[in-house]
Amino acid sequence: xxxxxxxxxHTVGDGSGIEHSDRFTREEVALALRNRGMPLEGLRYPIxxxxxxxxxxxxxxxxxxxxxxRLHIGGLVERGVSLSLDEIKARPAxxxxxxxxxxxxxxxxxxxxxxxxxxxxxxxxxxEWTGTPLAPILxxxxxxxxxxxxxxxxxxxxxxxxxxxxxxxxxxxxxATREEVLLAYAMNGAxxxxxxxxPLRLIVPGWYxxxxxxxxxxxxxxxxxxxxxxxAEAYRYQTESGEPGEPVTLIRPxxxxxxxxxxxxxxxxxxxxxxxxxxSGRAWAGREQVTGVEVSTDGGKxxxxxxxxxxxxxxxxxxWSCDWDAKPGSYELSVRATCATGAxxxxxxxxLQGMGNNACQRIAVVVEERLA
Amino acid sequence: xxxxxxxxxHTVGDGSGIEHSDRFTREEVALALRNRGMPLEGLRYPIxxxxxxxxxxxxxxxxxxxxxxRLHIGGLVERGVSLSLDEIKARPAxxxxxxxxxxxxxxxxxxxxxxxxxxxxxxxxxxEWTGTPLAPILxxxxxxxxxxxxxxxxxxxxxxxxxxxxxxxxxxxxxATREEVLLAYAMNGAxxxxxxxxPLRLIVPGWYxxxxxxxxxxxxxxxxxxxxxxxAEAYRYQTESGEPGEPVTLIRPxxxxxxxxxxxxxxxxxxxxxxxxxxSGRAWAGREQVTGVEVSTDGGKxxxxxxxxxxxxxxxxxxWSCDWDAKPGSYELSVRATCATGAxxxxxxxxLQGMGNNACQRIAVVVEERLA
Numbered sequence: 001x002x003x004x005x006x007x008x009x010h011t012v013g014d015g016s017g018i019e020h021s022d023r024f025t026r027e028e029v030a031l032a033l034r035n036r037g038m039p040l041e042g043l044r045y046p047i048x049x050x051x052x053x054x055x056x057x058x059x060x061x062x063x064x065x066x067x068x069x070r071l072h073i074g075g076l077v078e079r080g081v082s083l084s085l086d087e088i089k090a091r092p093a094x095x096x097x098x099x100x101x102x103x104x105x106x107x108x109x110x111x112x113x114x115x116x117x118x119x120x121x122x123x124x125x126x127x128e129w130t131g132t133p134l135a136p137i138l139x140x141x142x143x144x145x146x147x148x149x150x151x152x153x154x155x156x157x158x159x160x161x162x163x164x165x166x167x168x169x170x171x172x173x174x175x176a177t178r179e180e181v182l183l184a185y186a187m188n189g190a191x192x193x194x195x196x197x198x199p200l201r202l203i204v205p206g207w208y209x210x211x212x213x214x215x216x217x218x219x220x221x222x223x224x225x226x227x228x229x230x231x232a233e234a235y236r237y238q239t240e241s242g243e244p245g246e247p248v249t250l251i252r253p254x255x256x257x258x259x260x261x262x263x264x265x266x267x268x269x270x271x272x273x274x275x276x277x278x279x280s281g282r283a284w285a286g287r288e289q290v291t292g293v294e295v296s297t298d299g300g301k302x303x304x305x306x307x308x309x310x311x312x313x314x315x316x317x318x319x320w321s322c323d324w325d326a327k328p329g330s331y332e333l334s335v336r337a338t339c340a341t342g343a344x345x346x347x348x349x350x351x352l353q354g355m356g357n358n359a360c361q362r363i364a365v366v367v368e369e370r371l372a
Numbered sequence: 373x374x375x376x377x378x379x380x381x382h383t384v385g386d387g388s389g390i391e392h393s394d395r396f397t398r399e400e401v402a403l404a405l406r407n408r409g410m411p412l413e414g415l416r417y418p419i420x421x422x423x424x425x426x427x428x429x430x431x432x433x434x435x436x437x438x439x440x441x442r443l444h445i446g447g448l449v450e451r452g453v454s455l456s457l458d459e460i461k462a463r464p465a466x467x468x469x470x471x472x473x474x475x476x477x478x479x480x481x482x483x484x485x486x487x488x489x490x491x492x493x494x495x496x497x498x499x500e501w502t503g504t505p506l507a508p509i510l511x512x513x514x515x516x517x518x519x520x521x522x523x524x525x526x527x528x529x530x531x532x533x534x535x536x537x538x539x540x541x542x543x544x545x546x547x548a549t550r551e552e553v554l555l556a557y558a559m560n561g562a563x564x565x566x567x568x569x570x571p572l573r574l575i576v577p578g579w580y581x582x583x584x585x586x587x588x589x590x591x592x593x594x595x596x597x598x599x600x601x602x603x604a605e606a607y608r609y610q611t612e613s614g615e616p617g618e619p620v621t622l623i624r625p626x627x628x629x630x631x632x633x634x635x636x637x638x639x640x641x642x643x644x645x646x647x648x649x650x651x652s653g654r655a656w657a658g659r660e661q662v663t664g665v666e667v668s669t670d671g672g673k674x675x676x677x678x679x680x681x682x683x684x685x686x687x688x689x690x691x692w693s694c695d696w697d698a699k700p701g702s703y704e705l706s707v708r709a710t711c712a713t714g715a716x717x718x719x720x721x722x723x724l725q726g727m728g729n730n731a732c733q734r735i736a737v738v739v740e741e742r743l744a
Binding site: 021025 | 640
């Protein structure tokens with residue numbers, strides 16, 4: 001999402017949207033307390049328990065009753081359609097594991113730091129989403145030939161950069177009608193909880209989280225480039241303020257490690273007993289296959305190939321593991337993924353909104369002969 | 373939990389455990405991203421959806437399989453007992469709504485700020501817990517006459533203030549054998565998710581969250597004051613470092629308001645359209661009844677009595693509401709509860725570990741004639 005302040009409201013930091021200090025503002029902490037990451041020990045689960053899945057909500061969680069809910073499909077279609085939740089559930093159902101990641105994951109590791117939700121690496125999760133494919137619904141409505149984009153509108157409303165709006169995002173017709181795009185009403189076998197989009201949300205496997213519009217109320221076909229705030233202003237790869245930048249789209253490759261040993265409460269430094277330990281975690285790359293995962297125990301000076309498990313699904317992460325003979329001392333562990341296109345995680349990166357930062361994870365570990 | 377750093381690990385802030393700046397350390401933000409508050413719009417639900425309930429985990433979330441799990445009851449008992457999960461579930465079951473709050477809620481609003489999980493006001497939730505009463509199990513084991521405390525041990529292990537330990541807390545025999553104390557295996561009708569203590573946790577209605585030991589593996593009767601870190605060092609009301617202080621026990625009175633209107637993404641300031649609005653929220657006081665809730669729209673200069681709903685349960689919050697004729701301008705809304713003992717929320721408070729801070733909530737609101 002975009003940085004910046006709103007003239008009705010107080011200024012955050014120096015108002016530039018970029019913070020040069022390593023200290024965090026109160027507003028960033030308030031966002032971190034509302035939104036939530038997946039604790040990294042959650043990497044042990046191929047399917048993330050629902051309450052451990054990451055969550056980002058731009059505005060407030062709206063309350064929608066199932067009774068009376070209707071999804072409207074309109075705009076440049078032959079036949080406007082209005083569907084109740086029961087009608088949507090009566091359509092053919094698909095259940096699919098999907099790894100979802102916030103586009104802002106890694107933002108707070110950038111320096112200087114774009115001010116927004118201050119994710120480090122934990123804005124991730126894999127759930128089994130159940131829903132009905134979108135393409136047949138658009139087909140039944142009859143997209144007119146001039147349709148070029150589909151706009152998805154959620155019920156969540158708020159202000160961002162002084163702009164009052166409902167949360168809205170668009171996809172091209174080609175992307176919106178891919179077979180894996182779902183209107184989902186269940187997560188891990190249970191109805192969506194309010195914070196995950198009850199009663200209905202969009203699921204677009206492979207795209208960053210902002211695409212998966214929650215509390216979906218309207219789908220509209222249009223014949224021009226959608227100019228809504230969350231499309232044209234927020235979620236852009238920009239280097240300088242004012243430039244249009246490139247849109248944020250597909251999830252980049254990333255591997256994460258479940259930190260070994262036990263944590264220190266406050267610093268989260270890991271304490272590990274000397275001996276053989278199996279380092280493990282999961283890796284994903286949006287629509288691409290992860291083809292390799294490498295692990296370093298010496299701060300990135302040397303790398304070892306990890307063993308890969310089969311992917312949990314076509315659009316879901318795959319497990320990896322790598323043995324390490326841990327001797328007493330202090331270490332920085334790191335892991336990086338490479339995907340089928342050859343793209344590999346960088347050591348660091350930066351952009352103005354703090355988007356798509358898939359720089360390698362670093363974990364501080366202290367190994368002792370015996371823990372006491 | 374206690375402040376301070378551990379000698380194996382890096383120093384946080386200046387190492388005193390107290391931060392005089394309004395800026396937050398990276399370590400506090402990392403804790404805020406792992407743990408999670410209830411977004412305050414969740415106050416609309418009498419029973420908090422499971423994934424919206426606040427969560428604090430000191431160390432890592434342990435993984436425990438139901439198969440093979442056993443709860444051990446021992447120490448100063450006539451007959452040591454070991455129960456499987458099925459055996460526990462086969463015992464008489466009780467389902468009870470309980471409002472739970474972290475003892476550190478409000479810590480980050482203190483100045484200077486104790487460095488730890490930086491809660492503002494959101495470390496709260498009310499769930500329906502299902503479990504079996506503890507007292508009959510202790511009765512069957514046969515507490516020896518010299519037993520004075522019961523120690524509850526969880527499977528979560530880590531380091532705090534350089535002290536490697538399993539998470540453990542004790543209660544006096546009188547507190548542990550109260551009829552409402554449960555060994556709970558379900559939350560809101562579903563088995564506990566891992567992060568909430570699967571397969572079994574303690575539920576002690578009325579006490580702050582640290583009492584409700586998750587991933588419970590052992591219950592032991594002892595004849596002395598328990599000296600474990602989380603009892604004797606952490607969770608104390610202290611004014612100065614080194615003094616023993618008073619133990620943190622029961623939840624203090626608090627009312628919270630669901631912020632009205634719509635939020636600004638970054639500042640979370642509320643924007644509201646002029647006109648009549650019903651302010652609402654919930655209030656609780658641990659084991660006591662909330663007897664009054666007052667609302668201020670002028671920064672605490674004047675207060676109006678809110679209308680109270682019936683409590684959701686004997687140990688659960690009650691709803692309140694209060695109409696407000698909002699005219700264009702900027703406001704600070706506030707709310708405060710009074711309980712049956714006469715205790716009322718203070719305007720501010722401070723202690724060394726940032727415990728039990730039930731100072732009044734303050735919400736910044738901008739009212740405009742029309743939103744656009």
